[in-house]
Amino acid sequence: MKSEQRSEEIFKGKTIYLGVDVHRKSYQVSSLHEGQVLGKSVRIDGHAGALLKWARNRYKGAELIFGYEAGFSGLSLSRHLREAGYECHVLNPADIPSTNKDRVYKTDKRDSKKIAYALMNPYSNYNYQIAPWAEQLRQNVRGALRLNSDISRLQHRIKQNLYYLGLNMPRTARGWESWSQASREQIRQQAQTGGHLAIHLWLDQLEQLLGCKQKMWQDIDQMLLESPLQCPYELLQTLKGVGKILSATLVTEIIDMRRFSSINKLRSYIGLTPGETSSGEQVRVGSMTKRGNRILRWALIQVARRVMDSDAEIAMRYAQWRKQCSHDHKAIVKVANLLLGRIRSMWLKQEAYRSPYSDLSAGRLPSEASSETR
Template structure:
């Protein structure tokens, strides 16, 4: 059928995109049938041109799964007048046959079919400025993790060569004096070069950490964050860094209907199975933001030192379960405090019920 001779005004065209680094598998459907299935370069302008040329006047709806590609394709397709949705990969309805015969063609067809049937709910797509701010905090987290790794490599290097750290540096590692001591070590041969490379990496990461901390502090003092950052810092255990992580990841707190929805975003909602007379509650779901969950749990360990109300929650929970599960109870309660101060624009009062 020569689709370019037909006017599609008033009709809906559903486009499922199975995105990969070097190609997109695209399925195009109407309300009645599958129209096309093809492979193209990962180029939004080419897809837009194809759709407008072959289905003039149609109401276009696209969908792809959240992943490595981020939200750039969504923004570009939207600017081309194409309604584009980004969804959680686990939300795609799949038959047993499709699970056993997986292919890019089948995956793009599932996306187009689910879009046509109204099965999907879009994940939150942040504004580009919020995404840029997020990248600063996420990069800082990666640099801190890399720094920990290189520190451990240096320590294992010393152990491998039988080089003991002097008592004067025990518990005071990574001071200027300790680094100077490392500089003077002589493992011999290529061991000297290996140690110097590790130390160079440590220095580079340290300088990047200092730069990022400075930028994060400056960002926290900008008008769009300053007031909310101060509110969050009124909660015990939350400082400038954590407040900025929360603000850049959450965005507008009002986009969450309630605490349960916010907790789900943080991965603090348990899996459950309720069928007939059987009801089981399992571990926390893995659907949430793993990065945010990790940060909130770390803050919870700090908060119970300063907030007796949270400490009471922890002590009560730890009688029934291990400490790692008990701290999740605290994290959920702490998240409720975060939600309260951001929604009500009031600082937190320590030990508030």
């Protein structure tokens, strides 16, 4: 009893930073106060209840700030700690400072201490923590996108086996490969005639995945229409060529456009900003970095390609930039950056998409025409 009172007197009113290295079965926890490590790093059972019990008993009366790396555990641990009344941050592993020694001698103790030191640093940036309903929508959309990848992988497997066996791949009148219902039945008949059981089995799997895909996207569409993201979800579909899949991907990855105070911060989050290695008077701007949300970047590039095919103004801008850029993908990125600014404006103003240049009868942008007349 006396030791508990003494512990409460020692830590009362003090701020303790607890770095947690999260694993499936256990947590490694290191504690810091004013830059000093408090005792040894400890390993406890891998659930929020055990972590709370240990921290409350160890540091009674103290203000506890928890932190851990973003990873497989998601935001579940943070939500448990926040519901218990404690501050908890989720950090990007790439943003946690580390030395060469930390990389050579990598242990759970070192990792938990690095997290604790990052928590104590006032300049550290933390991951944005979304609400449970938003996380559910995001995970559903990501799962549906993975389903699309599984379907493509299965189609490639079937096609490769057809070529290997010398069988014909069904094609459209224009000569494109076809995966319509009639084409799948044609492949099935070829497989049955030749006794190719593997192709027959893969076709059964493909039919099942296609049915799951259709049902899943229908359910996601209904969930989004009943969620707080209904307005941006419908607004993004006013972009020509943007359907429900791309719109759902964009809104569930961004969630809240107001958390980006400027367009540059949004571009940085997506990963559309170039790297830079400048020193002194020399300025070196490189290619796009790998930092960013790769799903959101993929979706925005797809939006750029689709809008470019249906919007005359965007198509003309792409043609201009294509002449200036050494590679096609650089011009596509410029189009994506242009559309990103318009998407942000649509979202914040809650207005449908409207091209600023509706009259392109002269075959050139109004800005070019006005500059020539001047």
